[in-house]
C-alpha cells in the first residue's frame with residue numbers, strides 16, 4: 001500500500017445508533033476506493049467490516065473494526081464502531097484512536113440519542129465532528145427535516161456541504177456546495193461518478209449553502225475574517241484553509257450525504273475528507289504525564305519525536321493470539337524494536353506490524369506518528385496501555401470506560417465450573433474492559449456487571465466457544481438488612497446436662513433500636529457476678545455471629561443495641577461455648593419480639609428519555625415503587641430523577657431500552673437503605689422460610 005507521511009493520513013470513526021448505516025457506509029467507501037471489487041451486504045454477512053462469527057450471525061457490529069483504503073495520496077483508517085448501547089465500551093476506546101468522528105444518520109429515521117452520546121464523547125476528546133446522512137435511496141427520506149433536527153440538537157453551526165437530488169428509490173445524484181456542481185453515481189454500485197451542471201434551482205441552493213460555509217470559514221480565523229470583511233469573499237485557497245481550521249477546531253460541523261447500499265456520494269465524501277478532514281497534525285496538543293508523577297508532558301505529533309503509542313483495542317484471534325490495535329501519536333514503531341510499556345512498567349519487544357482492513361492484514365515494517373495498525377503476540381500489553389521509548393517515558397490517560405448499567409448473577413450449568421467461569425471471563429477482560437466481574441462474598445454470588453443483554457450474551461457465547469464453560473444468568477440477590485423497631489427482653493438458655501460434663505449458660509438480654517447507621521452496640525450491665533466476667537465476651541461473640549446470619553430472612557442485622565443485664569451459670573458445666581450459644585438464643589428470642597424490619601438498598605436513578613416516552617417511563621417507575629424526585633427538560637429530552645429500590649431495578653436498563661426503542665438511558669448509584677414495605681417484607685420472609693425448610 002506504499003508509505004504515507006503523517007499529513008497524508010486520515011483517521012476517523014463511524015458512530016451513530018445501531019442500524020444507522022455505518023457498516024454499509026464503510027463497505028461503500030471501500031468499494032469506491034477500489035479496495036474491494038464487490039459490494040458486501042449486511043444481510044449476506046459478507047461485509048469487510050462485520051467479519052467475525054457473532055457479527056455475521058447477528059447482522060450487527062459488535063466490536064470496532066478497522067478498515068483501510070487509499071484516496072489519491074491519502075490513507076484512510078476507518079474505524080467502524082458498533083452502535084448498540086451494549087457496546088458503548090468500543091465507542092469510548094475508538095474515540096482514543098481517531099482524529100475525527102463521522103456521525104452516520106439514517107436518512108429516513110433521523111437523529112437519535114446514539115448520535116448525541118457519540119457527539120458528547122467526541123467533544124470530551126476535543127475531536128472534530130461531521131455528519132453523513134445515508135440511506136437516502138429509501139422511501140420516505142427527510143433530508144431537510146434531519147438538518148433541522150441536527151440544528152436543534154447540536155446548534156446552528158451544523159452546515160450542509162451537499163444535498164440529495166431526488167432522494168428516494170433510484171436516488172443517484174447529489175449537488176455540492178463546494179464545487180457548485182452535480183454528481184451522478186453509476187447504477188452498478190461501483191461508486192463511479194460523472195459531474196454535471198446543476199439545474200438553476202439546485203445551483204441556487206448550492207450557492208446559498210456555499211455562502212454559509214464561506215462565512216463559517218471566514219469566522220474560523222481572524223486573518224481570514226479581515227479579508228472577508230474587506231473583499232466580501234474568500235478565494236478558493238482561503239476558503240479551503242478556513243474550512244479546515246473551522247472543522248479542526250470544532251467551530252462547525254459539516255454534513256454530507258449519500259447512500260451506502262448503492263455507493264452514492266462516496267467520491268464527494270472522500271474528497272472532503274482528504275481536503276478538509278483533519279490530519280493527525282491538526283489535532284489539539286495531546287498531553288501525557290511522566291509515570292509515577294504528576295508532571296505533564298506535551299506530545300507533539302512528529303516522526304522525529306520519541307515514540308508514544310496507545311493500545312486502544314485488543315482482539316484474540318484463533319491461531320494468532322492477542323492482536324493489539326495501536327494508534328501512534330509520536331515517533332514511530334518499527335518492526336523488531338524494543339519499546340517500553342509505561343502502564344505496566346516493563347519492556348516490550350515489537351514483532352510484526354500490520355495495517356488492517358477488516359480481517360485482512362497487510363504487513364508493514366513501521367507505523368509512523370499518526371498511523372493506526374496492529375501488533376501481535378505482545379508479552380504483557382493490553383487495552384489502555386501506553387507504549388513509549390524507554391528513555392522518554394510517558395503515560396497517556398487510561399480509557400474511561402462507562403459505568404455498568406446492568407448486572408446479573410452467573411451460575412455454571414455444570415456444577416464445579418465456577419473457577420472456569422472466572423478464569424475465562426478474566427481472560428476476556430483483556431479484550432473488553434467494559435465489564436466487571438465481582439465475587440460477592442456477602443451474597444456468595446458471582447456477579448457480572450456490564451452494558452446490557454447483548455453484551456452479556458456476547459460474553460457468554462465467547463466463554464462457551466473459547467473456554468467451553470456454559471453459564472446461566474440468574475437474578476442477583478439483593479443485600480437486604482434486618483433491624484428492629486421496638487424494644488424487648490428475652491432469656492437465652494443453653495442447657496445440656498445429661499451424662500458426663502454438661503453445658504450450661506443462661507443470659508437475659510434487652511434489645512433496643514439504634515439510629516440508622518449507628519451499627520451494633522453491646523452493653524455489659526451484669527452486676528453482682530450473675531455471670532463471671534470471662535464469659536461476657538462469649539455472649540457478645542455469639543450475638544455478632546447471629547447478626548451476620550440474620551434472624552428472620554437470612555440477612556445481616558444492623559443498628560441494634562444489646563444490653564446483657566442478667567444471667568445464670570454453673571460452676572462446672574458453664575463454658576465459653578455455652579454462653580456463646582445462650583447469647584445467640586437470647587438475641588434471636590428478643591429480636592422476633594421487637595417488630596423486626598427489613599431494610600433495602602435504594603438507588604438514585606437518573607433517566608434521560610425523549611419527551612414522548614415520559615408517560616410510559618413514569619408509569620413504569622411507579623410500578624417499581626420508585627419515588628420521583630424531580631424532572632427537568634434538556635432539549636428534546638426529559639431527565640427524571642427517582643429513588644428506586646434495588647429489588648425493583650433488576651434488568652431496568654433492558655426494559656428502558658425496549659420501552660423507548662433504545663432511546664432512553666439511565667444511570668444508577670447507591671443512595672441509602674430504607675424500610676421495606678410490609679407486604680414485600682412478608683413475601684421475602686416467607687421465601688426464606690420455604691428455602692430453609694427445603695434444606
Ligand SMILES: Nc1nc2c(ncn2[C@@H]2O[C@H](COP(=O)(O)OP(=O)(O)O)[C@@H](O)[C@H]2O)c(=O)[nH]1
Pocket residue numbers: 016017018019020021022023024025042043059060061083104134135136137138258259260261262
Ligand atoms: N436502503 C438502504 N439501506 C441501507 C443503507 N445502508 C444500510 N442499510 C441497511 O440498514 C441496515 C443497517 O445497516 P448497517 O450498515 O449494518 O448499520 P450499522 O448498524 O450502523 O452498522 C442493514 O439492513 C442495511 O442493509 C443504505 O444506504 N440504503
Ligand SMILES: [Mg+2]
Pocket residue numbers: 022023024050060061080081082083
Ligand atoms: Mg455496524
